[in-house]
Amino acid sequence: MKKFTLLAGALLLFAASGMAQEKEPTKILLVPEADAGKTVAFTLEAMSVIEAKCLGCHSPSGKSDKAKEKMQWEKLQTLSGADAMAKLDEILEVLDKGEMPPTKMVEKYPNMKLTEEESAKLHKWAEAALAKLE
Ligand code: HEC
Numbered sequence: 538m539k540k541f542t543l544l545a546g547a548l549l550l551f552a553a554s555g556m557a558q559e560k561e562p563t564k565i566l567l568v569p570e571a572d573a574g575k576t577v578a579f580t581l582e583a584m585s586v587i588e589a590k591c592l593g594c595h596s597p598s599g600k601s602d603k604a605k606e607k608m609q610w611e612k613l614q615t616l617s618g619a620d621a622m623a624k625l626d627e628i629l630e631v632l633d634k635g636e637m638p639p640t641k642m643v644e645k646y647p648n649m650k651l652t653e654e655e656s657a658k659l660h661k662w663a664e665a666a667l668a669k670l671e
Contacts, residue, residue, distance in 0.1 A: 561618065577614050577621045577670070583662035586655045590638055625667045632660050 581588070587610055594604040596611065613624055631637040635651070643650045651659075 576617055577625065577666050579610075579614070580662050580665075582658050586651070586658050589651060589657060590651055594638070622667060622670050625670075626631045628663050629660065629667075632656050632663070 583592045592610060593599060594601050595610065596604070599605050600608075608624065608627070613621070616624060632651075634654075636650050638651070
């Protein structure tokens, strides 16, 4: 049932964002790179991985309070300077250690596991975002 809830959450986000912007609903949630100035922004490549594998838990509709408390993607783009850099560091760390999505979820739903390609895409994005803040 957990999977269904996650999926429902994702659909809800899509539906909500679709109302405001028909063609590219994902953009309403995460600021595209070109529009972001000094804050953390998302490449389309990173967005697609985040939506598929991370957003279900790290967004306002997520079920786990702990996950929401630790990180929310929408909030990440409101951070700047040292706060933003610290979060990006955490993201790089969980990617390097293969800690996300959490093992429990991956055991239950193996298709939630990050592929090497997806992990590399997120890694590349986070490194570039960090470099811009430095
Ligand atoms: C099934 C829900 C779930 C999914 C999916 C998920 N996370 Fe998490 N995430 C959590 C939880 C729960 C925590 C808090 C873990 C803890 O504190 O022990 C967490 C914590 C984190 C943290 C903070 C780690 C720290 O050091 O405090 C980062 C960064 C993170 N997740 C990134 C990601 C990324 C990137 C993805 C997608 C690849 C992802 N998460 C997918 C549930 C999830």
